[in-house]
Amino acid sequence: xxENQTQPAxxxxxTQEEMPKQLAEVRVQNFEEVALGYTADLAMSEARRCLNCKxxxxxxxxxxENDIPAFLxxxxxxxxxxxxxxxxxxxxxxxxxxxxxxxxxxxEGVCVLHKKGAPVAIGRIERFLADWEAxxxxxxxxxxxxxxxxxxxxxGSGPAGLTVAGDLVLLGHEVTVFEALHELGGVxxxxxxxxxxxxxIVRREVEYLQxxxxxxxxxxxxxxxxxxxxxxxxYDAIFIGAGAGLPWFLDVPGKNLIGVYSANEYLTRLxxxxxxxxxxxxxxxxxxxxxxxxxxxxxxxDCARSALRLGAETHxxxxxxxxxxxxxxxxxxxxxxxxxxxxFLTLPTRILGNDQGIVIGLECVRMQLGEPDxxxxxxxxxxxxxxxxxxxxxxxxxxxxxxxxxxPATTPDLAxxxxxxxxxxxxxxxxxxxxxxxxGDVVTGAATVILAMGAGxxxxxxxxxxxxxxx
Amino acid sequence: xxxxxxARMIVPNLHQITVEAPEVARSWRPGQFVVVRAExxxxxxxxxxxxxxxxxxxxxxVFLNVGYTTNRLASLEAGEFLPxxxxxxxxxxxxxxxxxxxxxxxxxxxxxxxxxxxxxxxLGSEVIVVSEARSSFLLYWQERYRKLTSQVFCxxxxxxxxxxxxxxxxxxxxxxxxxxxxxxxxxxxxxxQTACATVQPFGIRSLVSLNTIMIDGTGMCGVCRxxxxxxxxxxxxxxxxxxGQAVDWEELTLRRKSYLYQETLSTFSSSSCNHHLPAxxx
Numbered sequence: 214x215x216e217n218q219t220q221p222a223x224x225x226x227x228t229q230e231e232m233p234k235q236l237a238e239v240r241v242q243n244f245e246e247v248a249l250g251y252t253a254d255l256a257m258s259e260a261r262r263c264l265n266c267k268x269x270x271x272x273x274x275x276x277x278e279n280d281i282p283a284f285l286x287x288x289x290x291x292x293x294x295x296x297x298x299x300x301x302x303x304x305x306x307x308x309x310x311x312x313x314x315x316x317x318x319x320x321e322g323v324c325v326l327h328k329k330g331a332p333v334a335i336g337r338i339e340r341f342l343a344d345w346e347a348x349x350x351x352x353x354x355x356x357x358x359x360x361x362x363x364x365x366x367x368x369g370s371g372p373a374g375l376t377v378a379g380d381l382v383l384l385g386h387e388v389t390v391f392e393a394l395h396e397l398g399g400v401x402x403x404x405x406x407x408x409x410x411x412x413x414i415v416r417r418e419v420e421y422l423q424x425x426x427x428x429x430x431x432x433x434x435x436x437x438x439x440x441x442x443x444x445x446x447x448y449d450a451i452f453i454g455a456g457a458g459l460p461w462f463l464d465v466p467g468k469n470l471i472g473v474y475s476a477n478e479y480l481t482r483l484x485x486x487x488x489x490x491x492x493x494x495x496x497x498x499x500x501x502x503x504x505x506x507x508x509x510x511x512x513x514x515d516c517a518r519s520a521l522r523l524g525a526e527t528h529x530x531x532x533x534x535x536x537x538x539x540x541x542x543x544x545x546x547x548x549x550x551x552x553x554x555x556x557f558l559t560l561p562t563r564i565l566g567n568d569q570g571i572v573i574g575l576e577c578v579r580m581q582l583g584e585p586d587x588x589x590x591x592x593x594x595x596x597x598x599x600x601x602x603x604x605x606x607x608x609x610x611x612x613x614x615x616x617x618x619x620x621p622a623t624t625p626d627l628a629x630x631x632x633x634x635x636x637x638x639x640x641x642x643x644x645x646x647x648x649x650x651x652x653g654d655v656v657t658g659a660a661t662v663i664l665a666m667g668a669g670x671x672x673x674x675x676x677x678x679x680x681x682x683x684x
Numbered sequence: 685x686x687x688x689x690x691a692r693m694i695v696p697n698l699h700q701i702t703v704e705a706p707e708v709a710r711s712w713r714p715g716q717f718v719v720v721r722a723e724x725x726x727x728x729x730x731x732x733x734x735x736x737x738x739x740x741x742x743x744x745x746v747f748l749n750v751g752y753t754t755n756r757l758a759s760l761e762a763g764e765f766l767p768x769x770x771x772x773x774x775x776x777x778x779x780x781x782x783x784x785x786x787x788x789x790x791x792x793x794x795x796x797x798x799x800x801x802x803x804x805x806x807l808g809s810e811v812i813v814v815s816e817a818r819s820s821f822l823l824y825w826q827e828r829y830r831k832l833t834s835q836v837f838c839x840x841x842x843x844x845x846x847x848x849x850x851x852x853x854x855x856x857x858x859x860x861x862x863x864x865x866x867x868x869x870x871x872x873x874x875x876x877q878t879a880c881a882t883v884q885p886f887g888i889r890s891l892v893s894l895n896t897i898m899i900d901g902t903g904m905c906g907v908c909r910x911x912x913x914x915x916x917x918x919x920x921x922x923x924x925x926x927x928g929q930a931v932d933w934e935e936l937t938l939r940r941k942s943y944l945y946q947e948t949l950s951t952f953s954s955s956s957c958n959h960h961l962p963a964x965x966x
């Protein structure tokens with residue numbers, strides 16, 4: 214316990230407490246979690262760096278408006294129990310968001326200390342609190358409101374759906390979550406690898422919701438097994454958090470060769486189906502020698518680092534430069550440490566195959582950055598005559614996805630946008646269809662876990678208002 | 685968990701399982717498929733639905749015991765459970781009355797066409813059934829088809845029953861009985877391709893259930909992509925039935941073999957005695 218536990222530290226340090234992690238040369242040999250998390254001492258020491266700003270910018274930087282200074286001050290005092298309770302008021306999945314949020318663009322990006330060197334490592338402390346709570350055994354169940362008798366169906370058990378379910382069940386509504394796959398958690402189980410988000414954490418969160426009384430139905434595809442309209446006969450309100458849908462592939466010759474994967478396929482084989490344990494697990498994954506991952510987001514990093522762990526030399530092929538990489542800084546750093554080779558300013562133009570239809574290489578052209586486009590990012594342009602072939606026996610397309618089409622396709626009166634995304638009010642999540650709300654990737658296209666949780670929270674509030682108005 | 689009502693081998697190596705899946709049975713329409721898993725932590729595989737009973741809420745599928753997962757499926761018995769039966773997936777076929785419809789099936793496809801025979805029979809269309817097998821002892825459900833139509837033909841490669849050869853022999857059937865308006869085919873890709881090539885000169889509209897690798901079956905992974913009419917389609921959400929005359933068969937055949945080595949490895953690594961137990965522990 215620190216001697217200055219009652220007053221905020223003014224002698225702030227310009228450097229963060231490092232979070233222990235597995236050594237790069239060790240972790241590329243396993244699929245276990247890379248970051249090991251703060252100890253209580255490290256968390257308290259890091260929390261003490263908080264300046265307790267009068268107007269805490271971190272809170273406004275957080276998509277779910279976590280009361281960051283409040284839980285940090287609890288950590289400073291060593292009162293982790295109160296800290297986690299404060300955190301859970303606004304964030305029902307802190308163990309997840311502490312691990313996968315792009316904090317550098319959110320709370321930590323606007324932290325005053327950011328300009329003075331390094332922001333308070335808010336994400337790491339958040340993660341510490343969640344893991345501390347888990348280590349104390351079964352979590353304390355919060356008070357539930359009186360049953361309202363109202364029934365809500367939640368479509369999809371990803372971060373948006375779990376948030377809605379958690380919020381509404383506490384308000385006394387009867388909540389059923391429908392999941393298309395055989396495991397609950399959506400992208401948290403099929404997409405994000407074990408080494409970044411252990412599946413035990415997702416299971417714990419799901420079990421927690423179950424203990425609150427949320428009903429969970431697996432192997433049920435809303436839009437196929439039952440239509441949305443049919444569910445509306447049984448439920449008072451529906452939230453659609455069906456997530457990302459059809460993956461995008463490179464639109465170049467050779468896109469259907471053997472060894473060309475969508476990131477979704479590659480990651481699903483590995484994470485959901487545990488293909489890295491083939492043949493102990495029955496779903497196979499091919500151990501490639503040289504893998505080219507096309508894209509620069511978190512999903513690209515996940516694919517590259519997975520391929521590396523399966524023993525391949527791995528390249529990230531990205532058409533812009535390092536500064537424009539959309540991935541979380543920590544993941545880029547981890548990927549670099551582990552030996553992922555980055556081919557920046559490189560655009561794939563063709564996938565080459567042999568007579569068996571198997572990938573043997575990726576033809577690329579070098580790029581240079583031109584004028585900034587509408588998004589402010591400088592547009593890459595090909596350099597004439599710079600074509601070259603990257604030897605590769607696999608190409609993974611981590612280029613994003615369009616929203617899942619199954620529900621809009623079978624619900625004619627549900628308005629969709631140009632790209633097939635469900636149209637929903639940004640503040641409430643309400644769709645064009647009465648009693649139906651939506652949020653997360655199915656509305657925004659591929660985005661982050663925390664934005665999906667934020668959308669879920671807003672929708673839950675709006676659904677609750679609606680259900681309360683029914684009297 | 686989905687309760688198995690009946691599980692048995694119908695002819696050597698071809699099995700039939702009837703499983704309780706009331707939500708699937710209620711929504712299923714001919715043309716749609718299901719994804720099943722045989723054991724906890726099991727692989728997801730797509731299967732055609734060969735029959736259903738909405739009263740008991742069961743669906744029936746027929747499959748060939750060919751690799752690790754179908755081997756697990758084949759070892760299950762009535763009273764046991766399938767951890768996953770999800771669907772119905774893919775698109776139902778728009779069934780409109782035609783003068784005559786030709787149903788061509790081989791292997792598991794022979795059974796998977798049964799719902800079409802029933803549906804077209806009810807629509808008043810003439811139903812012609814052609815079953816293909818290596819030998820007569822591999823034919824099944826012929827009696828069920830005969831109850832619906834008198835036009836039941838078989839082609840065996842050894843000539844032990846019906847015409848001798850492969851589906852190319854259908855030409856002889858057309859010569860004798862006239863040309864049907866529409867063909868619906870289900871079976872291995874080789875059978876589908878050969879059937880399409882055979883009916884092409886006769887101008888018969890061809891709908892085939894493409895046989896691709898799948899994982900989720902909901903459009904998320906894209907491993908089932910096929911080229912039809914020069915466009916990339918996902919068999920799970922755009923299919924599984926496509927215009928057989930527009931399919932890029934060469935690409936489909938190659939892609940189907942993507943995991944040939946792993947499939948062999950998986951089968952061999954599970955062939956020791958301790959794997960003959962009902963379910964494999966992780």
